[in-house]
Amino acid sequence: MNKFYLYKLISDCDNEAAHIYEHLFLRAAQQALVEAGFAPGLYGWQNGATYRDIILLECGFYDPKATKIFAEFLQQPVEFDPANIAQAVAVISAEYRGQLTYDPAVLAAELARIAARPFFDLEKTPILTRFSREKARAGSKIVQVKSQKDHYHKIALNFAYRQNNLEEIALLFRLWPILYDQLATLINQLGGYIVNVHAPSFNPQSDWLTMGVEVGFKKGLVSKPILLQKIKRLQRDFDFAQHRQALQTYAREFRDNIDFAHIPEEIFERTGALVSRQKIAALLTPENAERVWQQLRCDISTT
Numbered sequence: 001m002n003k004f005y006l007y008k009l010i011s012d013c014d015n016e017a018a019h020i021y022e023h024l025f026l027r028a029a030q031q032a033l034v035e036a037g038f039a040p041g042l043y044g045w046q047n048g049a050t051y052r053d054i055i056l057l058e059c060g061f062y063d064p065k066a067t068k069i070f071a072e073f074l075q076q077p078v079e080f081d082p083a084n085i086a087q088a089v090a091v092i093s094a095e096y097r098g099q100l101t102y103d104p105a106v107l108a109a110e111l112a113r114i115a116a117r118p119f120f121d122l123e124k125t126p127i128l129t130r131f132s133r134e135k136a137r138a139g140s141k142i143v144q145v146k147s148q149k150d151h152y153h154k155i156a157l158n159f160a161y162r163q164n165n166l167e168e169i170a171l172l173f174r175l176w177p178i179l180y181d182q183l184a185t186l187i188n189q190l191g192g193y194i195v196n197v198h199a200p201s202f203n204p205q206s207d208w209l210t211m212g213v214e215v216g217f218k219k220g221l222v223s224k225p226i227l228l229q230k231i232k233r234l235q236r237d238f239d240f241a242q243h244r245q246a247l248q249t250y251a252r253e254f255r256d257n258i259d260f261a262h263i264p265e266e267i268f269e270r271t272g273a274l275v276s277r278q279k280i281a282a283l284l285t286p287e288n289a290e291r292v293w294q295q296l297r298c299d300i301s302t303t
């Protein structure tokens, strides 16, 4: 597994524009990987955070090919089209529960200025510097944010699996990160922002393993039946057999990388099932994954 810890210096940039840039960058990087045949959740992960002085990125890739694609992507100048900018703005609006207004040409110019800055490798940073850890974004001259909390609501996407055996519980624990990334991709495409994550846990009273996310959406942006339909389509259409090799790499990394050594303990605490990484990795075949994935039930509620 290859990890990247990167940062970009932005003290003299517009902070809201930098936040929009962070969202655009992560989405464009994922898009580059998806175009190369990788499925969200299976190749690794990318996280970002924007502070007043720096943008921090933390990315991990299971597959050397995915690492190479990301490393190449980092070297290329990224251009963002108006549709992508509008989508990133919609997601951030849901994140803030507020309306963002800006002059598109001014924003585009600032995004280009931020994009032109290099990312530095945190591992190779020779100096010790104190930066602000504030995420406060007051004082943007480019993006005006008007709080509109009443215009946003939360939708809970609840997944449940009727457990038949312990193997399925163990399997679902490693399928959840894949499902989560695919959901996050879908939700961002629809202009929603994930507010809370509920990792799999087993309720002995009901015999169900449950998991899910809570999403902030602008009211009226997407109806619950349409959202449910899109999630069902995502479940139905995802073909594990098509990603056999990526799933193997995912399973092998999970089994061999020390970073995942704590997961069996987490599974035990959340479900009572005692299982080794070795066993879970052996269970992660396309056939098993497909069977369990298709039987996951989803329902939606407004919270």
Ligand SMILES: [Zn+2]
Pocket (backbone or CB within 6 Å): 019, 023, 092, 095
């Ligand atoms: Zn954000």
